[in-house]
Amino acid sequence: MSDSVGLAPHRFAALIAPAVDRVCVAAVQAGQDGGGAELSQRYGGQAATGFLVELRTRLTEPGGTVDGPGFAAVTRYRDPAACRRAVDRHVAYGMVHRRPDGTLAATERGAAFLAELYQVHAEVAEELWAGHEERVLRLAATAGHLVAAALASGGDPVSDGGPGCGSAFTALAPPYEPDGTPAGVLLLNRLSALRHHRADAHAHAWGAAGHTAASIVELPDGPQRRAIELETDRRAAGPYATLTAAQRLDTLADLAALPG
Template sequence: MSYAALIRPVIDRVYVSLRITGRDRIQAVYDEYAIRPGFESSFYFGLLARPMSAEGFAAATAYSGSDMTDELAQGVAEVDRDGTWRLTALGREVALAVQRACGDWAEECWGRKLIETMPGLTVVSRLAELVGRLLEAGQATGGPAFRAMAPVYEPSGATPALRLTSRLGALRHHRADAHRAAWSAAGLTLAQLRALPVDSPQRREIEDETNRLDEPVYQKLSQLERDELLAGLGALPG
């Protein structure tokens, strides 16, 4: 099994479970501003750093849909004639608040020790460093969604938990780009991909190709560092 295939479910478990268990914290941000969540909730770490090009937007929203009616109506985003999306002043304020909420929840959640041998927050700074190096390496291997997300925005004095949360969110787009490239090269549409049985030969071929395209980013780390990243993420609650 490739390293990319091995670590993918670990990254997804840590990041997705954190977002799911912290959704009340994020919703509280939107309740405070009396607006509904929009694309800034998912892409804040990239949007706070730079505008999102039309190509990056199309790639990043390929799986979730690209209806931006709410964002425009609520005044959190604007788009120019080239299809480039930017946060408004309100959107930036909301995105910063979402990032803080995610970072605060991560620090609380990862600090819990269900058993004494769990590392807690002691490994988070090191994990953030390792993932940061992957984001640097991904500039040479990532696609349009990844380039829209990385480098990530990190405020002055950001905690290790906030840094790791934002960096993991961006790293997941390296694999998403690889996956889109794999099924597109196979001549499939997204609807056709979703119709394939999970255990079908063609679906397995697409996953193998995704792993092949995703693998190079991890070669930035030594074998010992890859083991450290896998073990450290695996030890975080979630």
């Protein structure tokens, strides 16, 4: 299959984004319903664990940290003051350590929570995608290849600066993958990393168009919005150029077949 037959990297970037979103949202929600909410409550609830879940792929790693710019990129559409207060609560619960420069790390208690969270995600993914084991293995391998390709290019989806253009992707990728991590967890965390890569591409696209995080949220559908989405696809396309058109088609088919 030739790349000229409708699956060029930028076109694939547009097609895969909603498929990745669907699979990630379904798995995370299943995790909440399948033990994640109860686990969170044991450690103090959302006030204690919220950002640990979001930053899990970096903070689970021994010594793993998320610096201030990385945290700002991950939370670019949220109120900074509200995010600081949320982190204050995590610190008060003894789950997160915050350095003077704003860098975040899990405490011993936070690390224990994250280890249990990985186990919950493993159990939930196994149940959610039962009967699709080979598909999950294929997708996990492809997603791992794409994350590595994005990191090899610096993790930056064609940056030219501008507001909101920090990198959520490099803050959280590569995901922490200890020996024996089940394929379902590998898939979920690698797809989550690819979501952040596209989010960065989107931020670069609207930043280059003169928008801020606040103004892009309010921008209605129309020519300017569509132009920004097309530019997002272009900036997010780099890793997908490392796949053949046939591989891109197979990946879309596998994602579409996953329950959730």
